[in-house]
Amino acid sequence: MNQTGITIRLSVMMFLQFFIWGGWFVTLGTFLGNNINATDGQIAQAFSTQSWGAIIAPFIIGLIADRYFNAERILGVLHLIGAFLMYQMAETNDFTTFYPYVLGYMILYMPTLALVNSVAFRTMQDPSKQFSKIRVFGTIGWIVAGLVISYVFSWDSEASISEGLLKNTFYMTAIASGALGLFSFTLPKTPPVVDKSKKASICEILGLDALKLINNRNFAVFFFSSILICIPLAFYYQNANPFLTEIGVANATGKMTLGQISEVVFMLLLPVFLTRYGIKKTLLFGMLAWALRYVLFAYGNADSGVWMLLLGIALHGICYDFFFVSGQIYTDSKAGNKYKSSAQGLITLATYGVGMLIGFWAAGQISEYYTTATGDHTWESIWILPAAFSALVFILFALVFKNETIEYKKA
Incomplete structure (x- = not known):
């Protein structure tokens, strides 16, 4: 795979990674309050899953990704499972059912933030010069997600929210997550770097x-x-x-x-x-x-x-x-x-x-x-x-x- 092809692949990876996050997390509070009548305390619980994911992520990376499997394969599997969980979130009508799905999703998603960086850094010839140019596509992905929600489909308009259309953000994200999951298996091979025989x-x-x-x-x-x-x-x-x-x-x-x-x-x-x-x-x-x-x-x-x-x-x-x-x-x-x-x-x-x-x-x-x-x-x-x-x-x-x-x- 030539360097131009690698750069394009890594850029697409970053775009989808943050398109997914920006495609549902920004409007999560609005969705919960209007679609399933969640209280502010319950909304706080849903957002807190990001923190629980951040706390658990090092175990997934340190115990599994760094020792046993290629980073790009784990990235693919996590996003494919994430697509299923995202679809399930869109289908729920009460917070009790919604919470286990969002908790499971964030426990799987937060490690992918480290995994995409790992794939990028270990594939680049000169990360100090190349990484920022690729990482910016992640920010662009987040921006595009917001623009699509507001200006293409108007899912966050008052009329759409009252009709329950904001749940479409989860369907959109599920599709993007499934796409990144499949696309991840085409990324450059990124094998483990830690000797699994050495205990950490x-x-x-x-x-x-x-x-x-x-x-x-x-x-x-x-x-x-x-x-x-x-x-x-x-x-x-x-x-x-x-x-x-x-x-x-x-x-x-x-x-x-x-x-x-x-x-x-x-x-x-x-x-x-x-x-x-x-x-x-x-x-x-x-x-x-x-x-x-x-x-x-x-x-x-x-x-x-x-x-x-x-x-x-x-x-x-x-x-x-x-x-x-x-x-x-x-x-x-x-x-x-x-x-x-x-x-x-x-x-x-x-x-x-x-x-x-x-x-x-x-x-x-x-x-x-x-x-x-x-x-x-x-x-x-x-x-x-x-x-x-x-x-x-x-x-x-x-x-x-x-x-x-x-x-x-x-x-």
Whole structure:
């Protein structure tokens, strides 16, 4: 297989991988609240399956993918099973039936995020130069999914939601998942890299051996701040689409793709910020953007204040890139060769696992508390709380974290 053919295959893989995620996860809260009358607490449980998947994923990768089977084959099998579970989700009418399917799906999906990276990195001749050009197709896939839902089929319109058509997002995703499952078997062979005869400890599998890095005071501050800032982050994933839909913003899912578009733009600007302002200020920019975003959501509306909502969505690039991506770079700089992989796994476990698990629970409790007798929400109160929490984490981090100079080489 020539290099051009490999690049095309990897790009298609990334496109479908994130088209699948963006094709149902963004509108999940809206679907659950309107199609099967789930409570805010139940919606929080559904979103929390992402965190449980992130916590369980290292076991699947460390115990199975790295030792016994080709990565591309496991990727194919997981997506084929995922297609079945996604179809079953579309067919359910009550939360009790829905929850086991979404839990099973996320336990299978979260490991595929590592698997697509593994296939890509081990196939490329020069990952430092090639990976970003292929990974961007994942962001494009997420964007396309949102645009299709809003502007091609209008499944998130008020009329379509009332007719129950939002469940079509699951059918669409099931088809895409089945396609990626079959396509995965055509990807370059990616055999196991770990000698299965050598036993790995649970600490090594979960990346817990990298906990030694917390002995460094600055890294400890960053580590615990990462967990804390993921608590308000969960409010966005869980509440943004139901919020926009409930207040009457047209084509809400399509408009939310502004966040991924800005993600691409600020990814390009990130090296400039790291070089000019250093790691501390870059991380602080990301934290401050979270607080500002939620303030904009609190006081914006679907009429004259819609610009505030769109600006809040567009801040996603700063929120994600300036904290999470720069945080991955910082973690890589602090970890020696022995801990590079395990340190990244540890941060993922702490953020998408522990931090967002707490965040989804909190978002569900707070949303339920501010639900009116008519079933609507007092959104201003709901958004002000994560805004205040983000601001508090920002202040604590600014006071305790000492600025460092890290070497960052632009790919």
